[in-house]
Amino acid sequence: MLVVSRLDDATADTVTEELNRRRVPVVRLDPGDFPTDITVAARLDSGGLSGNMRTATRNATLDHVRSVYWRRPRPYTAPPGLDDQAARWCVEEARYGLGGLLAALPAAHYVNHPWRNRNAEYKPAQLSTAATCGFDIPSTLLTNSVDAAREFAHEHGPVIYKPFRNTDYQDPSGRALTVWVEEVDPDDLTAGVTHTTHLFQKRVNAVADLRVIAVGRDVFTVRIDGSPGLDWRRHYDSLSYSLTDTPPYLAKSIHQYLDAFGLVFGAFDFGVDRDGRIWWYECNPNGQFAWFPEPITARIVSAVADQLQHAGEHLAR
Known part of the structure; x- marks a missing residue:
């Protein structure tokens, strides 16, 4: 079983600990450690995929991996000492090489498959799909038009702004900043709206x-x-x-x-x-769940571990 995540991931920690308690063999790796601390040798022919992947402490036989817990790996990296162009090339080759391999393990049950995660991260797709699934959705506007944003705010106010993604952002001193969900005053909507797509929504x-x-x-x-x-x-x-x-x-x-x-x-x-x-x-x-009180977290961890240990068999129950 593979757990794919960065080192500082409390949610992956809790699931890994539960799998260890159940004596389920686990290999944990972070693609951000490749190629420095991960070595891969995969063979593909008419018989399918075989080979292995090694970390500093573990070895995974690729065609024996039954489950993959895909959490929050770091971005792919290049080895030190390369110029910018060579580094970019190595990063892209790692993304499509190692990343493609990790997404193509033939016998694995993914929680979730990384490509399914990627497709489901786009908020416009989320909102559209949620509507077809019968959820109640607050009135929402996606726009880069100041006039449209102001009209929406006057029509549906109070209105909030929320980012499409938690993207790394720093102030001039290098201090990391977070863009939170905030209420919007129509008078504060300026030409900055035109710089990119914004999501405005009627406040609940x-x-x-x-x-x-x-x-x-x-x-x-x-x-x-x-x-x-x-x-x-x-x-x-x-x-x-x-x-x-x-x-x-x-x-x-x-x-x-x-x-x-x-x-x-x-x-x-x-x-x-x-x-x-x-x-x-x-x-x-x-999403995260490890910060909940232990009795709540324990039930969720058990359900995730069941999915991984039994490779989705209990989905039909």
């Missing part, structure tokens, strides 16, 4: 948030209370969590959504308004 007057973790046919709904602001990720110290029943209609839509993207795992975010209506925010196909 939420009294609570839901993080719903779906693992195969298992669905775990965690209610999050206590956030004093729009983006609960900024207020972890103020939050409380409770595992609650998943409404059947919501579980049905979640399974339809996973099937539409070919996902085994998804971390869904919703807001609950004063009338109890549940509003779709997004689905991270590779």
